[in-house]
Amino acid sequence: MMRDFVAGLPKAELHLHIEGSLEPEMLFALAERNGVAIPFATVDDVRAAYDFSNLQDFLDIYYQGMGVLLTEQDFYDLTAAYLARAAADNVRHVEIFFDPQGHTARGVAFGTVIGGITRALDDAAITSRLIMCFLRHLSEDEAEATLDEALPYLARIDGVGLDSSEAGHPPAKFARVFARARGLGLKLVAHAGEEGPADYVIEALDVLDVDRIDHGNRALEDEGLVARLVDEGVCLTVCPLSNLKLCVVEEMGLHPLRVMLDHGLKVTVNSDDPAYFGGYVNANYVAVAEALGLGRADLAVLARNSFEGAFLGAEERARYL
Numbered sequence: 001m002m003r004d005f006v007a008g009l010p011k012a013e014l015h016l017h018i019e020g021s022l023e024p025e026m027l028f029a030l031a032e033r034n035g036v037a038i039p040f041a042t043v044d045d046v047r048a049a050y051d052f053s054n055l056q057d058f059l060d061i062y063y064q065g066m067g068v069l070l071t072e073q074d075f076y077d078l079t080a081a082y083l084a085r086a087a088a089d090n091v092r093h094v095e096i097f098f099d100p101q102g103h104t105a106r107g108v109a110f111g112t113v114i115g116g117i118t119r120a121l122d123d124a125a126i127t128s129r130l131i132m133c134f135l136r137h138l139s140e141d142e143a144e145a146t147l148d149e150a151l152p153y154l155a156r157i158d159g160v161g162l163d164s165s166e167a168g169h170p171p172a173k174f175a176r177v178f179a180r181a182r183g184l185g186l187k188l189v190a191h192a193g194e195e196g197p198a199d200y201v202i203e204a205l206d207v208l209d210v211d212r213i214d215h216g217n218r219a220l221e222d223e224g225l226v227a228r229l230v231d232e233g234v235c236l237t238v239c240p241l242s243n244l245k246l247c248v249v250e251e252m253g254l255h256p257l258r259v260m261l262d263h264g265l266k267v268t269v270n271s272d273d274p275a276y277f278g279g280y281v282n283a284n285y286v287a288v289a290e291a292l293g294l295g296r297a298d299l300a301v302l303a304r305n306s307f308e309g310a311f312l313g314a315e316e317r318a319r320y321l
């Protein structure tokens with residue numbers, strides 16, 4: 001069965017926002033533990049609210065949800081729960097995004113956030129990287145200030161990314177701060193072509209010099225760009241259930257993943273914000289496999305791509321590839 005084959009494949013997950021792994025049950029538990037009011041009476045009420053028409057609908061609820069995260073232990077518990085869930089899906093390596101500005105703006109210290117996350121990463125059996133994202137609806141100066149705050153913790157931060165509301169916030173807005181991050185030895189990624197145009201993917205490559213593109217769906221609108229992404233072997237971290245829930249695709253049968261594979265793009269399958277989009281990594285593989293008729297060979301390519309696109313050292317590469 002397809003489900004068993006997917007479950008048996010060792011995988012890496014390269015596009016996962018740790019705050020997006022906050023399950024409704026933990027949302028309630030932390031709200032109670034911390035005395036934070038939430039506008040829901042039951043877990044079912046919460047799930048009913050996860051009905052999105054676009055990225056911004058989701059982001060509004062996502063930023064509200066992370067308001068229950070206050071202490072180092074909260075960030076530990078959140079991360080430990082995700083890592084256990086990922087391990088159950090036979091994920092061997094994870095590259096986790098976090099949104100420090102979503103926490104520091106609420107008065108939670110940068111050190112509290114990174115302390116809890118890294119303590120959970122250190123306790124886990126699977127290997128990991130940590131990627132700090134800048135919120136693109138905020139200014140570049142605010143991203144610069146966030147990078148300043150991260151300086152004492154750079155030994156624990158492997159890369160920077162760019163997330164939040166894409167339309168109207170092109171990658172070039174963050175040219176300076178990405179150049180500084182590069183100078184600090186950090187890997188660079190950016191969400192591009194989720195809702196924004198193919199030109200944002202080009203800007204992420206040309207202006208930010210990113211090592212991977214997160215999503216990249218709309219790159220398919222530009223033939224020349226597709227040829228370049230294939231030629232340069234740029235990894236795309238695609239998120240099928242996210243795309244469906246945020247109406248980036250109308251139905252899973254119309255998801256571009258098969259076309260991407262057929263072009264020879266280095267695509268990977270990831271869960272993005274699994275607590276909000278209805279499935280962890282294996283559920284994402286199964287959803288596209290069923291809707292697009294992907295076979296075992298395709299699924300094995302996707303899993304292999306996930307390790308090839310990862311920021312692995314030589315010893316880890318040898319272990320996984």
Ligand code: ADE
Nearest residue numbers: 017163164165191272273
């Ligand atoms: N933040 C969390 N998930 C995101 C997504 N899919 N796109 C942009 N920003 C995000």
Ligand code: ZN
Nearest residue numbers: 017163191272
């Ligand atoms: Zn994302």
